[in-house]
Amino acid sequence: MLIWKERQEIMNNILIMFKGFYLIGLVSGLVSYPVNLLVRNMSLAKTRDQMVIRAIKPKPDKNHLILRNLLLCSSLKRGEGYFNMCSGCHPIKEGSPHRFGPNLWNVVFRLIASCSNYVYSPTLIKLSNLKWTFNNLNKFIKQPSNFANGTYMTLSGIKNPIERMDILNYLNHNSCKPLLFTRFKFN
Template structure:
């Protein structure tokens, strides 16, 4: 092969390379994205329209006294079935993983004979009032840190009131409902919803 043929081949390679380089530069100029001034994306956050604007907080439940006025013993009995794996409800019933709940309303904490309470429950002291039961049933481990009760709690306030209303009937002489809960309709319901008979 003579030098003329070699020069033709090298010229073709050089021309092709020059053409490809020109096409590359041209496409970069046409399709090049805009570089942002700073990396990342702007996230649009809607600011309150006035300085007084506040984030809406979930509503606090009504006091237990008011919820008891609307509570229903039968609904509470049904809801309390989820507790029956660990508790018994009848007078003289055995302790299980948790203590027997007959006479729980008005009873001193950690006082059921024959049940081994956690230190946290013994140290809490006081009595199981309507309000205390409501707080405990909301979040047992949050209200009595260290309790051995593993139940997660009852988040719905009306359901807790139903359960507390049912628990209050589990006694030979049930503790009187708070005055606020003693509406005429509630009094009639309590006449019908008598305490369960002992077996």
């Protein structure tokens, strides 16, 4: 008789335990469901916002990468040919006297307007604390008056970037120590 009662008590306890588990499950489900829903909606809204931002945002300007790649596959031989457009005004051999334009031997990384015994325009002299980086040279020969308004260099500019990079290759070649193209950056 006693054993039967004990068994029933154990069964009751197990039942109560299961009910407890069920209740805990029910309550946690009731709580977690709206929370999950909220989090999901929030992350959905976030990805939607990101998609909208991505659609509106203009693509980053890849111009500098294009110039860099053009420089890496530029041709010295073509550059020498294009330099004919410059050689009427610019000598490039070391020690040659300036013409209408200054001698361009070793111009890469030279300070702007720094040739002795050459009379530069006031606008170029104003920039003489800067160097002729490839970035500056590229801008200058693309449209001289845009880089230095009032420059004496009356060249409308080389609009084709392939030609400009070939010319920069040639200028770099005509230096004391030609530099690796990977060192040059554009913006």
